[in-house]
Amino acid sequence: MTVDPSARDRAEDSTALRDRLEDQQDAAVQAERASQLAEEVTEQDARKRLISVFEDVGLRGRALDVANWLSVVAGIWVLITAVSVIGDGFGLATGGEAENLFDFASNPLIALMIGLAGTALTQSSSTTTSITVGMVAGGLPLHIAIPILMGANLGTTMTNTLVSLGMIRDKDAFRRGFAVATVHDFFNLLAVFIILPLELMTGFLRRASEAVTAPMASADGSWLASGFEAVGDGIGFVKDPGADAIVFGTSLLPELWQGIALIVVGIALIMLVINFIGKMLKVLMVGQAQKVLHNAIGRGPVSGVTSGALMTVMVQSSSTTTALTVPLAGSGHFGLKQLYPFTVGANIGTTMTALIAAFAFTGAEGQLALQAALIHLFFSLSALVLIFCIPGLRNLPPMAAQTLADLSAERKIYAAVWTLGVFVVLPLSLISVSVML
Amino acid sequence: MTAERKDQEELRDMEVELELILQDAEVTVAKIREELAQHRQLRRQREQIERLPEYLAQTEVRWRDMRVLLDEVRSELSAGEQDAAEANGAAGASDAGASGADGAAEGSAEGPDEGAARPAS
Incomplete structure (x- = not known):
């Protein structure tokens, strides 16, 4: 059978045309779908936009900026006042017997678990470290405070682990998100495994912090001591009225109960104000944080650590910084190796809150508070130097995190055992056993 | 050249x-x-x-994600149990088939029905 060539050409033309039309239809359907998705995303964005509380009450433009910044300054004032109140309350409640009362926490493992559980409960290491700084100024011995501060670094890693659970329905995104979340867990666990025994054996963190703070508190009239005293007096002048008012408000209570009331009020204020400052700083610093990240990408790990530290100082929360790495990893455009230094930097940036809190005190109390805050900073710096700068150790956390994430993506029980086991079961059982014994 | x-x-x-x-x-x-x-x-x-x-x-942090994780774990575990039960059932059936064939080969002393009933008991 012969086929008319012109008919064949027409048939081919029509097939091509049909294909083209189908393609166009597909493209139209795809465009429509993309548009729908974009609308959905926009709606979600609108719901999840960072909004200041002052925007809700109708402030706009420059007035809004001024109100936002003033609220942060006020927040820092409340933080310093609350830490000072805790110090006073702890002194009153323990009556100089803090060491005996906290005997149950003299086991460093228990103190470590207190720090871990407290931070996991409040979802804020800044809260735990600020409270600890206040307690140290009020008489809590440093040998108990040091493991608590280390435990705070462990507990804060729970936040990004929980954030990564939001991706659990998407296997690949969860694998990536969970890996970057748990790399922080493994890094901080390794840091504690190495540095806590070293500290117990040598006391290097305590000695180093003492060496830095001793000249500041000496009575030799040096410029450093005078400067420290002047700063302390200035801050005292600002925060004393608030702290005195709270102490006066509880003065009708017996000494022990007044102390306990002051501690409770101080802790409540710290929790509220750290949450508030974090929210406000997210709104205020988001542009700066974007600049920092834009400058950091495509560069080396040093840049990653620095940007992680800077970003954490900006938002005053390591939980926020490390939780941010989860959606970045989940998107598939950032790798574990790229985000790992960023989380390590967050450990360093978060020590700023305790340093601010330490300025609530002057004199001998101020020296102890600053010592506790510096111990937190030196711990994070030591972890960076010891683990991150030694290639054999540096690669351990990402390897372990990737293995756990691979297992967890296949079987969620691994994720559940890790999250509940490390952050809930282990600390609670160790604390319970210690209390019972 | x-x-x-x-x-x-x-x-x-x-x-x-x-x-x-x-x-x-x-x-x-x-x-x-x-x-x-x-x-x-x-x-x-x-x-x-x-x-x-x-x-x-x-x-x-959304604590409900923790519940989602626990739900996922529960469904994984129940699916695993179901798979194990099905695998046991299949193994039982194949054992039964094999025993039945053995029974038939052994002759009339033990009937195929008895052989098939054995694994189920």
Whole structure:
């Protein structure tokens, strides 16, 4: 059978045309779908936009900026006042017997678990470290405070682990998100495994912090001591009225109960104000944080650590910084190796809150508070130097995190055992056993 | 003869030269592809950073995700138990089949029905 060539050409033309039309239809359907998705995303964005509380009450433009910044300054004032109140309350409640009362926490493992559980409960290491700084100024011995501060670094890693659970329905995104979340867990666990025994054996963190703070508190009239005293007096002048008012408000209570009331009020204020400052700083610093990240990408790990530290100082929360790495990893455009230094930097940036809190005190109390805050900073710096700068150790956390994430993506029980086991079961059982014994 | 050999040598040289040019081109293309991939990766990363406000708003812990995880674990475990039960059932059936065949082979002393009933008990 012969086929008319012109008919064949027409048939081919029509097939091509049909294909083209189908393609166009597909493209139209795809465009429509993309548009729908974009609308959905926009709606979600609108719901999840960072909004200041002052925007809700109708402030706009420059007035809004001024109100936002003033609220942060006020927040820092409340933080310093609350830490000072805790110090006073702890002194009153323990009556100089803090060491005996906290005997149950003299086991460093228990103190470590207190720090871990407290931070996991409040979802804020800044809260735990600020409270600890206040307690140290009020008489809590440093040998108990040091493991608590280390435990705070462990507990804060729970936040990004929980954030990564939001991706659990998407296997690949969860694998990536969970890996970057748990790399922080493994890094901080390794840091504690190495540095806590070293500290117990040598006391290097305590000695180093003492060496830095001793000249500041000496009575030799040096410029450093005078400067420290002047700063302390200035801050005292600002925060004393608030702290005195709270102490006066509880003065009708017996000494022990007044102390306990002051501690409770101080802790409540710290929790509220750290949450508030974090929210406000997210709104205020988001542009700066974007600049920092834009400058950091495509560069080396040093840049990653620095940007992680800077970003954490900006938002005053390591939980926020490390939780941010989860959606970045989940998107598939950032790798574990790229985000790992960023989380390590967050450990360093978060020590700023305790340093601010330490300025609530002057004199001998101020020296102890600053010592506790510096111990937190030196711990994070030591972890960076010891683990991150030694290639054999540096690669351990990402390897372990990737293995756990691979297992967890296949079987969620691994994720559940890790999250509940490390952050809930282990600390609670160790604390319970210690209390019972 | 000499001219022919010369031509052949020239052709061979040209082939080698073309081969080298081709290899260079392939290396260059590979490098360009790599650079392009890096540029694209960098562009996508910058796009992600532009979404920072949205991500920062998402960084709150939702405890219901923990419940979702526990639900997933429960469904995985029950699916595992179901699979194990099905596997046992299949193994039981195949054992029964094998026993039945054995029973039949052994003769009339033990009937196939008895053989089939054994694993089930």
